[in-house]
Amino acid sequence: MTDIIDELEWRGLLAQTTDLDELRKALADGPVTLYCGFDPTAGSLHVGHLTQLLTLARFQRAGHRPIALVGGGTGLIGDPKPTAERSLNPVETVEEWVQVLGRQLSAFLQFAPEGRQPRPTDAILADNAEWLGAMSAIEMLRDIGKHFSINQMLARETVKNRLDGEGMSYTEFSYVLLQSYDYVELYRRYGCTLQIGGSDQWGNITAGLDLIRRIEGNKPHGPAHCLTTNLLTKSDGSKFGKTETGTVWLDAELTSPYAFYQYWFNADDRDVIRYLKVFSFRSREEIEDLEEQTTERPAARAAQRALAEELTTLVHGEEECAKVVQASRALFGQADLSSLDARTLGAALTEVPKAEFPEPVGELPPLVDLLAATGLVPSKSAARRAIQEGGAYLNNTKVTEVDARVSEEDLLHGRYLVLRRGKRNVGGVLVGSRADGPADGADRGPLP
Numbered sequence: 001m002t003d004i005i006d007e008l009e010w011r012g013l014l015a016q017t018t019d020l021d022e023l024r025k026a027l028a029d030g031p032v033t034l035y036c037g038f039d040p041t042a043g044s045l046h047v048g049h050l051t052q053l054l055t056l057a058r059f060q061r062a063g064h065r066p067i068a069l070v071g072g073g074t075g076l077i078g079d080p081k082p083t084a085e086r087s088l089n090p091v092e093t094v095e096e097w098v099q100v101l102g103r104q105l106s107a108f109l110q111f112a113p114e115g116r117q118p119r120p121t122d123a124i125l126a127d128n129a130e131w132l133g134a135m136s137a138i139e140m141l142r143d144i145g146k147h148f149s150i151n152q153m154l155a156r157e158t159v160k161n162r163l164d165g166e167g168m169s170y171t172e173f174s175y176v177l178l179q180s181y182d183y184v185e186l187y188r189r190y191g192c193t194l195q196i197g198g199s200d201q202w203g204n205i206t207a208g209l210d211l212i213r214r215i216e217g218n219k220p221h222g223p224a225h226c227l228t229t230n231l232l233t234k235s236d237g238s239k240f241g242k243t244e245t246g247t248v249w250l251d252a253e254l255t256s257p258y259a260f261y262q263y264w265f266n267a268d269d270r271d272v273i274r275y276l277k278v279f280s281f282r283s284r285e286e287i288e289d290l291e292e293q294t295t296e297r298p299a300a301r302a303a304q305r306a307l308a309e310e311l312t313t314l315v316h317g318e319e320e321c322a323k324v325v326q327a328s329r330a331l332f333g334q335a336d337l338s339s340l341d342a343r344t345l346g347a348a349l350t351e352v353p354k355a356e357f358p359e360p361v362g363e364l365p366p367l368v369d370l371l372a373a374t375g376l377v378p379s380k381s382a383a384r385r386a387i388q389e390g391g392a393y394l395n396n397t398k399v400t401e402v403d404a405r406v407s408e409e410d411l412l413h414g415r416y417l418v419l420r421r422g423k424r425n426v427g428g429v430l431v432g433s434r435a436d437g438p439a440d441g442a443d444r445g446p447l448p
Contacts, residue, residue, distance in 0.1 A: 037179065060123060077175050079175055144177050176204050181208075193225060201228065232275075252316060258350075262308075264304065265308040282310070331426050342416075346430075355373035357432075367387070
């Protein structure tokens with residue numbers, strides 16, 4: 001059985017454990033059943049959840065049994081935010097999100113196929129609404145609340161910060177009781193003896209461990225454990241998982257596969273090896289080789305490409321990843337633009353400087369106007385110079401005439417133009433509605 005602790009340490013993931021030697025022994029004697037919880041606070045998981053998702057998957061590959069817990073119950077309450085009260089979402093909305101998260105979580109772990117007897121390492125998908133929703137207020141106060149010290153709860157960092165500011169409702173104050181009881185319930189049902197999470201969840205996780213000791217006395221499944229992973233940050237100080245257009249989601253309708261791929265492909269050289277260790281299943285030797293390539297030939301972006309392709313395939317599938325790679329090559333003249341379907345091309349063009357040409361189309365402006373409108377050149381005179389110097393392209397074809405015009409026949413899928421200045425500066429023109437692509441992106445406004 002793989003020593004998962006050594007693996008997590010090498011990948012820079014291991015932050016805190018309650019008793020590392022005892023945990024290592026339990027894992028060696030395995031298989032150990034472990035869990036991580038994911039509250040439905042939005043209609044999709046985002047890349048910030050990948051650390052825990054992939055850590056669960058690493059444990060499973062090392063011979064252990066993971067439980068992915070969707071917080072259908074705790075999601076109705078909400079883990080206290082550091083600075084302000086969390087808005088409560090409608091019950092119907094949370095129920096819808098539970099279903100979405102369940103499907104997303106299932107894609108990362110190996111479950112028992114229908115009709116086959118489960119194996120010791122097959123994953124389990126659980127929803128804490130099953131037991132929290134059945135619990136009365138009296139049961140919560142008498143059977144759970146009795147084991148919590150108000151003094152200790154008030155000493156929690158988030159609570160202290162909120163009490164020094166806008167205050168905190170009893171709803172959020174009681175969240176730790178519910179999350180702690182999840183660990184007790186999973187301990188009873190499945191013999192779960194390890195909870196994992198981000199290092200910012202240490203207080204909630206250890207509270208669950210203490211509740212098991214108080215209620216169950218570490219019987220009949222033996223001592224329970226906790227493990228947290230380091231929170232990921234960017235070297236430039238910006239927030240991990242955020243772009244200019246917002247959060248990077250796992251749902252293709254919220255963040256297109258192309259935008260998802262580009263997020264990883266554009267990773268800073270200072271970050272990419274850390275990302276490979278945290279998010280990739282590549283071996284130490286493979287990652288060290290990519291690190292060497294990044295040092296010697298950073299312009300080739302070998303590490304970024306490897307990371308982007310692996311994660312896009314994992315989240316969106318091999319076919320979508322192939323489309324994205326083809327689109328990326330096509331935009332820069334390395335593949336045929338006509339090979340791209342409308343949705344993939346539309347998604348790709350939301351990620352570049354562009355201009356919109358609203359309906360009705362009428363007569364399209366000269367190419368110099370379009371080049372200036374996208375921001376690829378600062379002015380029409382600069383656009384003329386780019387054409388004269390042989391550095392202007394329309395749909396990957398070099399433009400040689402300064403007074404060249406664009407016809408409707410040039411529109412890809414009846415509504416797209418791909419413009420390029422030189423080898424690396426790409427822009428787009430969108431004609432008409434946005435039915436083929438996502439609605440976000442850095443638009444330059446309508447054409448003059």
